[in-house]
Amino acid sequence: MTDSETPEQTTAPAGGATPPDRLSTNPRSPHFDVDILQRGVGIRFKDRVRTDVEEYCISEGWIRVAAGKTRDRHGQPLTIKLSGPVEAWFEDQPKD
Template sequence: MTDQLPDRLCVDPDSPFHDPDLLQKEIGVLFNGTEKTNVEEYCISEGWIKVAAGKALDRKGKPLTLKLKGKVEVWIKDGEGE
């Protein structure tokens, strides 16, 4: 299900796992069998995703995140839906 996607990817530009060219594409994330649309970061090998915790922000103005553990699958959406 991975179409040349990295093991770990983050939307935060300050993260070493941020890839702006790859994030231009629409990436699908399946977590424990459910598609998630609010993923801030994922790691396939360690089996976790980070999602925003509501509208709460940290002291640097970035969203607070929750780390959820489970089975992670990712793919590049081709515009026609999966």
């Protein structure tokens, strides 16, 4: 395969120093990556560390969080989208 035939990656590699621009904890999402989630990703939203984030996007400036215990008709948690400054970091160092 030549360089022009390689697929474009939308997320950062699991061994990188910075988390990807967009990541989801839902396995049904195209932005789900188990290797990155196992490392642990910390999220700061509006100068507050959040542990309840379902999905985030740094470049667009939003996070999705569960809306209480409410579920949709498919049994998935109902989420709300909050806009504001988002920072992400890895909780642990990459394993070589």
